[in-house]
Amino acid sequence: MRSFESVLAFFLIALLGCGGEPVPTVDVRLPASPPSSVLIQDVSVFEVETGTVTPNRDVLLEAALIVGIEPHGRLEGRGDTLIVDGAGATLVPGLIDMHGHIVSNSNPSWNRGSPDPEANLRAYAYAGVTTVFDPSDMSDDPWGRRARVAAGELVGPRIFTTGPLLTTPDGHPIAIIQQLAPWWISWYLEGLVAVPLPDVAAAEKQVDAIATNGADAVKIVIDAIPLEAPRMPPEIAKAVVERARSHGLRTVAHIGTTQDAREAADAGVALWVHGVYKERIPDDQIAVLAAYGIPMVATVEVFDRYARGSRGPIVPTRLERETVPADVLESFYPVPSDFEVGTLRGWLELAGETMDIRIDNVRRLREAGVTILAGSDTQSGVFPGAGLHRELGHLVRTGMTPAEAIRAATLDAAIWLADGDEPDSGIIAVGKRADLLLVEGDPTRDLDALSDLRAVFLAGMPIERTPVPGP
Numbered sequence: 001m002r003s004f005e006s007v008l009a010f011f012l013i014a015l016l017g018c019g020g021e022p023v024p025t026v027d028v029r030l031p032a033s034p035p036s037s038v039l040i041q042d043v044s045v046f047e048v049e050t051g052t053v054t055p056n057r058d059v060l061l062e063a064a065l066i067v068g069i070e071p072h073g074r075l076e077g078r079g080d081t082l083i084v085d086g087a088g089a090t091l092v093p094g095l096i097d098m099h100g101h102i103v104s105n106s107n108p109s110w111n112r113g114s115p116d117p118e119a120n121l122r123a124y125a126y127a128g129v130t131t132v133f134d135p136s137d138m139s140d141d142p143w144g145r146r147a148r149v150a151a152g153e154l155v156g157p158r159i160f161t162t163g164p165l166l167t168t169p170d171g172h173p174i175a176i177i178q179q180l181a182p183w184w185i186s187w188y189l190e191g192l193v194a195v196p197l198p199d200v201a202a203a204e205k206q207v208d209a210i211a212t213n214g215a216d217a218v219k220i221v222i223d224a225i226p227l228e229a230p231r232m233p234p235e236i237a238k239a240v241v242e243r244a245r246s247h248g249l250r251t252v253a254h255i256g257t258t259q260d261a262r263e264a265a266d267a268g269v270a271l272w273v274h275g276v277y278k279e280r281i282p283d284d285q286i287a288v289l290a291a292y293g294i295p296m297v298a299t300v301e302v303f304d305r306y307a308r309g310s311r312g313p314i315v316p317t318r319l320e321r322e323t324v325p326a327d328v329l330e331s332f333y334p335v336p337s338d339f340e341v342g343t344l345r346g347w348l349e350l351a352g353e354t355m356d357i358r359i360d361n362v363r364r365l366r367e368a369g370v371t372i373l374a375g376s377d378t379q380s381g382v383f384p385g386a387g388l389h390r391e392l393g394h395l396v397r398t399g400m401t402p403a404e405a406i407r408a409a410t411l412d413a414a415i416w417l418a419d420g421d422e423p424d425s426g427i428i429a430v431g432k433r434a435d436l437l438l439v440e441g442d443p444t445r446d447l448d449a450l451s452d453l454r455a456v457f458l459a460g461m462p463i464e465r466t467p468v469p470g471p
C-alpha cells in the first residue's frame with residue numbers, strides 16, 4: 001500500500017539522512033563585516049506592556065543588547081555604526097515560538113523528506129522568530145545545536161529545548177508509528193519518536209539522563225492519538241515532574257482534553273503546550289483550569305491545518321510564499337486518494353469538528369485569567385516561522401487585539417522562559433537582548449504588518465534574508 005511505503009520511506013530517509021533532491025531553502029546570514037553598533041533612526045517602537053506605539057525614536061544596539069532609546073535626533077553612532085532607516089516602520093521584539101520544532105519536516109504527510117534542521121533555523125529567523133522553545137527533539141544532539149546557535153556558528157533563533165519526548169508505552173506519538181509503519185520496522189521506528197516510560201523507575205532514569213544532558217525543561221505526553229491510544233498514568237506524570245524538580249527543571253505537557261489538562265496540572269506541570277482541542281471545556285471547568293495558574297500554548301493552527309487540509313487548497317501567506325517552494329505549497333491538495341490514515345481518521349474528523357470550539361476554549365480561558373502563549377507546533381503544513389504568524393492570526397480570532405497577540409509571542413513567553421528571573425527579552429528596553437523585527441506600518445492596527453518585514457536583528461546584528469527562488 002502506498003501509505004505504508006511512503007510513510008516508511010519518510011522515516012527511513014529521515015533516519016538515514018539520505019534525502020532525495022535538495023529542496024530550495026531560504027538563505028539567511030549574518031553581515032560579512034559586522035558593525036560594532038546599529039542605530040535604527042526615526043522608528044515607531046511597540047511598547048509591549050501597554051500595547052501602544054511610540055513614534056519617532058532612535059534605538060541603539062551594541063554587543064547584542066539594546067543600549068539606547070531616545071527621541072529621534074538625540075543618539076549618535078560612531079564611525080562604523082550601521083544606520084538603519086526606521087521611518088514608516090515599527091520596531092517589535094523578536095518573536096518567541098513556544099512550541100517550535102527544529103528537527104521537523106513540513107511537507108505533506110504522504111511525501112515527506114528528511115528534516116533539515118539548519119534550514120528550519122534559517123526559516124524561523126527569516127520570519128522574525130528569534131527564540132524557539134522546542135518541546136521534543138529526538139535527534140542525537142539537540143544540546144550541541146543549541147550551543148552552536150548560541151556561539152553564532154549557526155544562524156537561527158535562540159533555542160530552549162526539552163530534548164527527547166517522554167510518553168507512555170504505546171502512547172502518542174508511538175501509536176502513530178504503530179498505525180502507519182509495518183510491524184517489522186515499527187519496533188525500530190518507535191524508539192526514534194519518543195521514549196516510553198513503563199514505570200516510575202524508568203521515568204526517573206530518563207529524567208536524570210535528560211537533566212544531565214542540559215535540557216531546559218522536560219516534556220511529557222498525556223493526550224491519546226489515535227483516540228484509542230493509552231494515556232500516561234497520573235503516577236508516572238507525577239514521578240517525572242518531581243524528578244525534574246529535583247534537578248531544578250520544570251515539566252511541560254502535551255494535552256488534548258480537559259481531563260488531560262487537569263491531570264497534568266495535578267502532577268505539577270508548569271506549562272500546557274497545547275490547548276484543550278478535542279472538546280468544549282465544560283463551563284464549570286474553566287475556573288478550575290484557571291486556578292492552577294499555568295500558562296497555555298494554544299496551538300490552534302496545527303489542528304486547524306489538519307482539519308482544513310483535506311477540504312480544499314489553502315491560500316499561502318506572504319511568509320509561506322517567501323520561505324517555502326511553490327511546488328511544495330501546491331502539493332498539499334488534493335490529498336492522494338490512496339493515502340490511508342487508518343485509525344487516525346477518527347482523530348482527524350474530531351480535529352475538523354472542534355475548529356470553532358478550540359477558539360472558544362481559548363477565549364473563555366483567557367477571560368478567566370489564563371495566560372495564553374503563542375506556539376506553532378511546526379510539522380506537516382505548519383512551516384517554521386510562517387506558522388507562528390498564522391497562529392497569531394488565530395489568537396486575534398479568540399478576541400485578542402493584535403497587540404495582545406504579539407505580547408503572547410514576546411513578553412509573556414519571555415516571562416515563562418525566565419522562570420522567575422527578570423526576562424532578558426520580550427520588550428524593547430535598554431539592557432534587553434537586541435532580538436528585533438522592523439516591520440512596515442503598524443502591526444497593532446493590522447496584524448498583517450507583522451509579516452511585512454523590513455529587517456530582522458539577531459543579537460543586535462541585521463541578518464541578510466533571501467527568500468526561496470520563485471517558480
Ligand SMILES: [Zn+2]
Nearest residue numbers: 099101136377
Ligand atoms: Zn509538538
